Amino acid sequence: MSVDTEYQWQVGLERGLCQRDEAVEGFEALVVSYNTLLHHTLQLEGDYAHLNDTHTTLRTEHAKLADVGAAANLDAFVAAQKRIAELEWQVTTLKDERSDLYKAQGQHAQRLLSLTDDVRRREEQVRDLETSAKATATQMAKLQQSVDDYFYVLREKDGTIQDEMTALQLELVTKEEKLKRVEQENSQLVERWLRKMNEEAERMNDTNRQLEAERRPPPSVDQLNECLGDENYFGLGRRTSDTNQAPSKVPSIVYKELENPHHGEIHTLHVSHDGTMVATGGQDRRVKVFDSRSGNLKYTLSGCLQSVLHVWFSPTDDLILATSSDNAIRVWALDTGRIQHTLTGHIGKVVSAKFDGEARKIISVSHDRTIKSWDLYRGYCSKTIFSISSCNDLCLMDPQGTTILSGHVDNVLRVWDMQSGNCVREVTGLHDAPITSLAIAPAMTDSPPSLIPPILSAAFIPYSVDHTHLLTNAKDGTLHILDLNTFESVGVLRAEGYRPGSNWARAAFSADGHLVAAGSADGVLFIWNTRTFEVQARVKEHTSPVCAAFWDASGQHFFSAEKDQLVCFWE
Incomplete structure (x- = not known):
C-alpha cells in the first residue's frame, strides 16, 4: 500500500x-x-x-x-x-x-x-x-x-507508436521516391502506348476497309426469329455458373444437426470455398471447424479473448480468420491449428473482415468507424480509413481489394478506394434501417460474346444475376439487388414476417446466383428467386434468430446457424 x-x-x-x-x-x-x-x-x-x-x-x-x-x-x-x-x-x-x-x-x-x-x-x-x-x-x-x-x-x-511512425515516415519517403520513378516510367509507357495504339488503329482501318469491300448482307427477320426460337443457338440458353453444374437447390431436408457446438450463443458461420468445411464462432471465444458432410469436429481454434463475431476462410481454404469483441483479428493455419497473426489496432469490436484474392492482406471493419487494410506478410496495418459511420459488413469488388463496399449503421452503402483512402460513392435511400450484410453474386460462365450476332441487342439476352450484382440486407426487413455498374437497385426482396434477428445477420447468394437465402428473428429461413424476386420457399427448423446461412460451392448443400446453439446441414 x-x-x-x-x-x-x-x-x-x-x-x-x-x-x-x-x-x-x-x-x-x-x-x-x-x-x-x-x-x-x-x-x-x-x-x-x-x-x-x-x-x-x-x-x-x-x-x-x-x-x-x-x-x-x-x-x-x-x-x-x-x-x-x-x-x-x-x-x-x-x-x-x-x-x-x-x-x-x-x-x-x-x-x-x-x-x-x-x-x-x-x-x-x-x-x-x-x-x-x-x-x-x-x-x-x-x-x-x-x-x-x-x-x-x-x-x-x-x-x-513512435517506432511505427518512424518506420512509416521512412516508408513514405521511399514510396514518394518510388512514385516519382513510376510516374516517369508511366509517362514513357503512355507515349509508347500511344504510338502502339496509332499503329494498331492504322492496321484496323486497313482491315475494316478490306472487310467493308467483302461485307455480306445482314440476316433477315425470319432468320433472326429462327435464331431466337432455338435456345441453344449461338450458345444462348440457361446461364449457370458452370455448364456441367446442376442448379442450386432450395434447402428442404436437414441431414445433420449440431446441437450445442459452443458454450454460449453462436454469432457467425461460413463455408469453405471447396465446400468441405463449415466454421462457426460464438460467445465461448472459440472457432470450430466441422466436416460439411459428416458433421465431425475437425478443428477447435482458440486465442480470442472475447466473443467471436465473424469467421471467414481464405480463397485456398488453408487459412481462417476470426474477428472478435476484443478489438482484434486472428488468423489460424488449418494444417497446424496455430495462430499465424494477431492483428490489433482497432479500438472497437471488429465485426467483419475478408481476405483478398491471394490471401496477402485482410480488410476489416469495426464499430470504431475505421476500415483497415492489413499486410499479412509483415503482420501490421498498412492503411486506415476513417468512415463516417460504424460498419456492419464489407465485401471486395476486385480480388486485389483496391475497391471495397461497406454497409453502415446509418443505412448508407459506401464505395472506397483503398489506395487513396477516399469514399468514391455513397448509395443512399436503399434502406430505412442499418445494413447488416453485403454479398456479391458469384461469377457466371456465359456464352462467348464473339458467338452472339452483332445485330442482337442486349435486350434479347436473358436477365441473370452474376458477379456484377450486390446483395444488401438490412434491419428494415428488405434485401436489395444492385447493379454494380450503375449502383441502381434492380430488384427488392421482401416477405411478410421476415425480420433480421441481429445487427450482423448474413444473407447469401446461391452458387448459381438464382437464389437468395436469409434467416429471420423467429428462426424461419426465407428463400427468394432472383429472377422473379418472389419468395420461393419458407423452411422452419430453427427456433431462435438465424445469424447466418450459406450454400456450398456446388449449390446442392446448405448450412445455417441460429443463436441458440443449433447448426443445420441441409440438402
Whole structure:
C-alpha cells in the first residue's frame, strides 16, 4: 500500500471516530445528572433513616412523658406534641420526596438503557465503517496497481507508436521516391502506348476497309426469329455458373444437426470455398471447424479473448480468420491449428473482415468507424480509413481489394478506394434501417460474346444475376439487388414476417446466383428467386434468430446457424 493511500485511510478512520465522539458527548450531561440524582437519593435515604430513628426515640420519650403526664408541665407536653407533629410532617414529606426520587431514578435508568443501546449501535456502525474502510483501502491498492500497469502498457504503446511512425515516415519517403520513378516510367509507357495504339488503329482501318469491300448482307427477320426460337443457338440458353453444374437447390431436408457446438450463443458461420468445411464462432471465444458432410469436429481454434463475431476462410481454404469483441483479428493455419497473426489496432469490436484474392492482406471493419487494410506478410496495418459511420459488413469488388463496399449503421452503402483512402460513392435511400450484410453474386460462365450476332441487342439476352450484382440486407426487413455498374437497385426482396434477428445477420447468394437465402428473428429461413424476386420457399427448423446461412460451392448443400446453439446441414 502506498504512503498516500495509508494516510487517506488514517484520516478517514480518525474522522469516523471523531463523529462517534460527537454523537456520544450529547449523553454525557445526562449521565452526570443521573449520577448526581443517585447520590442525592442515597443521601436522602440516609437522612430518612436518621429521622426515622429520631421519630422512634421521640415516640419512646412521648410514651415516657405520657406515663408521667400528670407530673409534667402542661406547656412542655403541648410543646412536645407540637414537635412530634412537626416531625411526623417532615417524615411524610421525606417519604413523598423518596417516592419522587424513586420515580426519577426509574426514568433515568430507562434512559440509561436506551443510551446504552444507542452507544452499542453506534459502536457497531463504527466497526462497519472500519471494515468498509479496510476493504476500500484494499480496492484502492488494487486499482492503483491496475493504473500502474496501464501506465506501463501506455508507455510501451507510445514507444511502439513512435517506432511505427518512424518506420512509416521512412516508408513514405521511399514510396514518394518510388512514385516519382513510376510516374516517369508511366509517362514513357503512355507515349509508347500511344504510338502502339496509332499503329494498331492504322492496321484496323486497313482491315475494316478490306472487310467493308467483302461485307455480306445482314440476316433477315425470319432468320433472326429462327435464331431466337432455338435456345441453344449461338450458345444462348440457361446461364449457370458452370455448364456441367446442376442448379442450386432450395434447402428442404436437414441431414445433420449440431446441437450445442459452443458454450454460449453462436454469432457467425461460413463455408469453405471447396465446400468441405463449415466454421462457426460464438460467445465461448472459440472457432470450430466441422466436416460439411459428416458433421465431425475437425478443428477447435482458440486465442480470442472475447466473443467471436465473424469467421471467414481464405480463397485456398488453408487459412481462417476470426474477428472478435476484443478489438482484434486472428488468423489460424488449418494444417497446424496455430495462430499465424494477431492483428490489433482497432479500438472497437471488429465485426467483419475478408481476405483478398491471394490471401496477402485482410480488410476489416469495426464499430470504431475505421476500415483497415492489413499486410499479412509483415503482420501490421498498412492503411486506415476513417468512415463516417460504424460498419456492419464489407465485401471486395476486385480480388486485389483496391475497391471495397461497406454497409453502415446509418443505412448508407459506401464505395472506397483503398489506395487513396477516399469514399468514391455513397448509395443512399436503399434502406430505412442499418445494413447488416453485403454479398456479391458469384461469377457466371456465359456464352462467348464473339458467338452472339452483332445485330442482337442486349435486350434479347436473358436477365441473370452474376458477379456484377450486390446483395444488401438490412434491419428494415428488405434485401436489395444492385447493379454494380450503375449502383441502381434492380430488384427488392421482401416477405411478410421476415425480420433480421441481429445487427450482423448474413444473407447469401446461391452458387448459381438464382437464389437468395436469409434467416429471420423467429428462426424461419426465407428463400427468394432472383429472377422473379418472389419468395420461393419458407423452411422452419430453427427456433431462435438465424445469424447466418450459406450454400456450398456446388449449390446442392446448405448450412445455417441460429443463436441458440443449433447448426443445420441441409440438402
